[in-house]
Amino acid sequence: MRLGHFDLNLFVTLDALLDTRSITRAAERLHIGASATSSALGRLREHFGDELLVQVGRRMELTPLAQSLREPVRDVILRSHATLASGKRFDPATARRRFVFNASDYATTVLLTPLVQALEAEAPGIVVDIVGLGDSSVERLERGDVDFAIYPERNASPDHPRLQLMEETYSCVVWTGHHLKGGQMDFDHYMRARHVAAQFGDQRVATFESWFMATHGVQRNVVVTASSFNALPLLVVGTQRIATMHTRLARMYARLLPIRVLPAPFEMPVLKLVLQWNRLLDHAPDHCWLRERILAVAEQVV
Known part of the structure; x- marks a missing residue:
């Protein structure tokens, strides 16, 4: 699909390149060849009149323009996902979907382990990635790098919806x-x-x-x-x-x-543990379904 002279499919490639800063890793994420990703980068460079990614030693770094594009491009991707998903029925038994959680090893052990066990039977096509909490947990949620964050209520962002999962002493x-x-x-x-x-x-x-x-x-x-x-x-x-x-x-x-x-x-x-997600995904059927499953698991934790 094109918008004027711009191929909108390049937006997805651009998002992957800006996030991974690597042609190889972007290609792996997109499930396409590195040569196709490199070709797409060439077209993006031509469109923006900027190198976007430059070699610095052994790694690739973003140019100032590329840095400025990260947030708006991610926002477009998130809004597109939410819009496209809003009209689709989510069938967990047949869904092929990757969900990324930002959670401590405590939350992983107590909450996500029983969740993954339940998904094995209910939604075998769902892939779960768990990344540890750190200095930029809220920023990851803002950028859409993670689907859900599980952390203490005091760490939650006031700009995104959240649900209390459980209390801990x-x-x-x-x-x-x-x-x-x-x-x-x-x-x-x-x-x-x-x-x-x-x-x-x-x-x-x-x-x-x-x-x-x-x-x-x-x-x-x-x-x-x-x-x-x-x-x-x-x-x-x-x-x-x-x-x-x-x-x-x-x-x-x-x-x-x-x-x-x-x-x-x-x-x-008392520690109040909450589940938080990006507001743009509040009504996405796949997110709604998984939120309900997480809450059900949390209610069974003793």
């Missing part, structure tokens, strides 16, 4: 050989202890519990950090360290490891 996790007076933990013991904590992103963004501690002026002695909630119970085994983590995840690991799950010796706010 925090508990302390210690090795079964941890030295505790009377078998219980008090606040003094907690503050004297050495801790393991989870941090994420290029800026080592603190988790909800670490943020709460810092906000209330309580400084813990954190001696080990990891970019994974699932790693925390493993890192306390055989040590006198303490991990403060999601209660559901802690109880799961207590069935597998020599650890104890104890109440935190202080009040902590």
Whole structure:
């Protein structure tokens, strides 16, 4: 299809090139040959009168014009998808669709694992990609790089719809050989202890519990950090360290490891976990169907 002298099919190629910054990866995403993608890039360069992608060392970088095109091109793609999908009936049994989730390993373990199990039977043609949370989670949602984001309510964007999935509390996790007076933990013991904590992103963004501690002026002695909630119970085994983590995840690991799950010796706010998606996809039938499935799974999590 053409708009004037511009082939609208090139918009999809342009979007892939701007996102991947690679002819090879763009071709893989589009399921076409690298030569066809290279040819399309040539036509795009001719149309815009700009190189768009230039070689810098071993990698390709976007020109200033290409950088300025990223958001509007992505917006066109998202709006087109929403418009085309709005009139189509979604049949999960026959659908061939890729959904990208932005979620922590905690959300992956507790929520997305049972979801993927359900999809295996209900929608075998659906492919699920899960990318970890980081510094640019909201930006990924804005650009349409991910279909859904699962994160604490406080991290959600006010510009896009969201649904609360579940509430979570925090508990302390210690090795079964941890030295505790009377078998219980008090606040003094907690503050004297050495801790393991989870941090994420290029800026080592603190988790909800670490943020709460810092906000209330309580400084813990954190001696080990990891970019994974699932790693925390493993890192306390055989040590006198303490991990403060999601209660559901802690109880799961207590069935597998020599650890104890104890109440935190202080009040902590409940974590509200939400599902968020781009507002342009609010009425897309495929998104609506999967949102309902995610909510159904969340209701069954105990």
